[in-house]
Amino acid sequence: MAKQAFYHFLGCIIPHRYPSVESAVKLVFKDLDVELLDMEGATCCPAPGVFGSFDRVTWATIAARNLTIAEAGGHPITTGCNGCFASLWDANHELKHDDELRDAVNENLAEIDREWKGTIEVWHYVDALYSTVGLEKIRKRVTRPFTGVRMALHPGCHWMRPKQIKKKDDSERPHIFRDLCETSGAEYVPYKDELICCGAGGAVRTADVKTALDFTKQKFDSLLKAGGADMIVTPCPFCELQLDMGQVEIQNYFEAEYHFDILHVVELLALAFGHEPEEFGLTTHLQYMQRKNAPNWERLGIEAKS
Amino acid sequence: MPTDVIKAIRNVAVAEGYMLVPHQKTALKVLEAGHAVPLDKESWENLREKVGIERVPPNASRYPEAIEEIKKIAKKTGFDKLVEEKEEKKEE
Numbered sequence: 001m002a003k004q005a006f007y008h009f010l011g012c013i014i015p016h017r018y019p020s021v022e023s024a025v026k027l028v029f030k031d032l033d034v035e036l037l038d039m040e041g042a043t044c045c046p047a048p049g050v051f052g053s054f055d056r057v058t059w060a061t062i063a064a065r066n067l068t069i070a071e072a073g074g075h076p077i078t079t080g081c082n083g084c085f086a087s088l089w090d091a092n093h094e095l096k097h098d099d100e101l102r103d104a105v106n107e108n109l110a111e112i113d114r115e116w117k118g119t120i121e122v123w124h125y126v127d128a129l130y131s132t133v134g135l136e137k138i139r140k141r142v143t144r145p146f147t148g149v150r151m152a153l154h155p156g157c158h159w160m161r162p163k164q165i166k167k168k169d170d171s172e173r174p175h176i177f178r179d180l181c182e183t184s185g186a187e188y189v190p191y192k193d194e195l196i197c198c199g200a201g202g203a204v205r206t207a208d209v210k211t212a213l214d215f216t217k218q219k220f221d222s223l224l225k226a227g228g229a230d231m232i233v234t235p236c237p238f239c240e241l242q243l244d245m246g247q248v249e250i251q252n253y254f255e256a257e258y259h260f261d262i263l264h265v266v267e268l269l270a271l272a273f274g275h276e277p278e279e280f281g282l283t284t285h286l287q288y289m290q291r292k293n294a295p296n297w298e299r300l301g302i303e304a305k306s
Numbered sequence: 307m308p309t310d311v312i313k314a315i316r317n318v319a320v321a322e323g324y325m326l327v328p329h330q331k332t333a334l335k336v337l338e339a340g341h342a343v344p345l346d347k348e349s350w351e352n353l354r355e356k357v358g359i360e361r362v363p364p365n366a367s368r369y370p371e372a373i374e375e376i377k378k379i380a381k382k383t384g385f386d387k388l389v390e391e392k393e394e395k396k397e398e
Contacts, residue, residue, distance in 0.1 A: 012343035015363040016350050023357040038364040041372040043340040050332045050342070053316035054325075058385040062336075062376060111382045112375040162307050206328050281357030 004132055005035035006078035006123065007070040009088060012044055013237040014080055021237055023280035024270040025080055025125060031141050031273050032133050037075060042066050045079075045087035048158070049203030052087075060101055061108040063091035064116040068109065071119045080125040080266060082236035083201055086158035089122040093165065124159050125266055126235050127168070130180050138183045143274035145185025149301050151268075152189045152229035153177060154219070154243060156236040157197050171195070181233050181265060184272035189229045193222035198234075200242035210253050216246045220258045230299040231261045233268050240264050245286040261295045262287070277302065320388065333389040337380050340366025340373040 014021045029036050045066065051059040066088060070077045079085055095102045096118050106115055123131075129138060155177045163171040174195075178188055199205060199215025223229055234240050244262040251257055262285065263271075270280055277283065283294050297304035332342050345351060345367040355361050366372040380386040 010363055010365055012341045015354070015365065015367070016341065016343050016345045019350075019354040019357045019359060022354075022363070023359050026359070040364045041366070041369040041375075042364075043366045043372050043376055044336045044342045046336055047332060047342040050329050051336075052313050054320045054329070054333060055383065055385055055388060056313065056317055058380065058383045061379050061383060065375060065379065108379055108382045111378050114375075162309065165307070203329055206332055207326050279358070281353075284353055284357055 003033060003035050005037055005075050006128060007039045007073060007075050008036040009039055009042055009045070009066065009070075009077050009079040009084055009122075011079060011081045011084040011237070012047075013241055017286065018237045018240060018264070018284075020281040020284050021080060021240070021264045021266060024264065024275075025266040027275050027280060028129075028266050028269045028273060032129075032137060034128065034133060036078070037073065039066075039069050039077070042069055045081075045084040047203075048083055048086040048090070049201050050206060053203055057101070057104050057108070059087070060091045060094065061105045063087045064095060064105045064109060065112070065114060067092055067120065067122075068114045068116055071117055074120070076121045076123055078123045078125055078128045080235065080264065081238065082124070082156040082158040083238050085122065085124045086201075089124075090158075090165075092118065092120075092122050124235060126159060126177060126180055129269075130176055135179060135183055138180070138269070142183060142185060142272045144272055146187075146268075146272060146301055147185050149186045149231065149299070150189045150227075150229040151181060151184070151186035152191060152223050152226075152232045153181060153194060154198060154232055154234040154239055155195065156234060156239045157201055159235055177235060177265070181268060184268050186231070186233075186268075189223075189226060191223045191226035191229075193219050198236075198239040198242040199246075200238045205238075205242065209249065212242065213246055213250050213253055216242055217250055217254060217256065219243075220247075220250075220260065223260075229260070230296070230301075231263055231268075233263050233265055235265045237264060241286065245290065247287055248290045259296070261300060271300075271302065325389070330389050333385075334391075337377055337386065337389070338373070340376055
C-alpha cells in the first residue's frame with residue numbers, strides 16, 4: 001500500500017524563527033510512516049490577518065498560488081500553523097463556493113501561468129495526525145509517557161473556528177486537540193481562558209504588541225488561578241512565539257514574571273516518542289535564547305543533559 | 307460570519323487609505339522577500355543548522371522566482387499601489 005504523503009507547507013515562523021518545530025515534525029511523521037514532501041517555491045500563506053484585512057482578492061490569489069504547487073504534484077498539503085491553515089484551507093474552501101472570487105483569482109493566476117483547480121485538500125498537522133494516522137497508532141509509538149506532568153492547552157483560533165465552516169470540532173467544547181495531546185500521557189489541566197486568543201493573530205501583534213501581550217497575560221493569569229501547569233501545548237507557531245517569547249516581552253512591558261515552557265504539539269509528540277530534546281533543538285526556543293536559560297527539565301520529567 | 311464582516315470593513319478602510327504603518331511594512335515585506343517573517347539574518351540560518359535541518363528551506367527563501375510571481379500578482383490586483391510608500395500619509 002502506498003505511504004500516505006503530504007506536501008509540507010512551512011509558512012514563515014516555523015522555518016525562520018522556530019525551526020525546532022520543523023525538525024520535530026520530521027521526526028514524528030517519519031516515526032508514523034507518513035511522508036512529508038518539500039513544497040518548492042511556496043511563499044507566505046499569506047499572513048491572513050494583514051492580507052485578509054487589506055484585500056480579499058489578493059489574499060485569496062497568493063493563497064491559491066500556494067495551493068497550485070500541491071495540485072501540480074497531486075498530494076494534499078499539511079501545515080503546522082493555525083494562521084497558514086486559515087489562509088490555505090479558508091481560501092481553498094471559499095474558492096469552491098464563490099464563483100466570483102474563483103474567476104477573479106484565476107484571472108490573476110493566469111498572469112503567472114497558474115490555475116487553481118480545487119483538486120487537493122489542506123490538513124493541519126493535527127488533522128493529519130488525528131484523522132489520517134489515528135490516535136491508536138500514535139499511542140503505540142509513545143515510549144516516554146509524560147505521566148504526572150500537568151499540561152495546559154492553547155488550541156488557538158483558526159484550526160477549529162468558525163465551527164460552522166470548519167465542521168471539525170465543537171469550538172465551544174472541543175476535544176480533538178485534547179485527545180491528541182493526551183496520547184503523550186500528560187495530565188490535562190482545564191482553565192477558564194483556554195479558548196481565548198493568544199493575542200498575536202488577526203494582525204493584532206503587528207499593530208500593537210502591548211495589546212497583544214495583554215491577552216497573553218490574561219491567559220497566563222487564568223492558568224495560574226487553575227493551579228498552573230508544567231507546560232502549555234499549542235498547534236500554532238505564532239501562538240507559540242506569543243506565549244514563549246511573549247513572557248520576555250511581558251516582563252519588559254508589565255514587569256510581571258512568568259515561567260512557562262511552551263511546546264508545539266509535534267515537539268510534545270517527538271519527546272513522547274522517545275526523541276531527546278537536542279534531536280530537534282527544543283532549547284532554541286526564543287524564550288530560552290533571550291533569557292539564557294533552559295526548559296524546566298524536572299517539571300517536564302526529562303533528564304537534563306549538559 | 308462576524309469575522310468576515312470585520313475583514314470586509316477593513317478592506318474598505320484600507321482602500322480609503324487607513325493603514326497602520328506596521329501592517330503596511332508587513333505587506334511590503336511579503337512583496338520584497340516572499341514572506342512576512344523572512345529568513346533575513348544569518349543567525350536564523352545558523353539556528354536551522356543547529357536543530358539539524360538544511361540552512362535554507364525550500365520556500366521563497368531559496369526560490370527567488372517565487373517572489374517574482376508574488377510581485378506580478380500584486381501588480382495585477384493593484385495591491386502594490388495599495389501598500390506602496392506614499393508621499394503624503396493619511397492620518398492613521
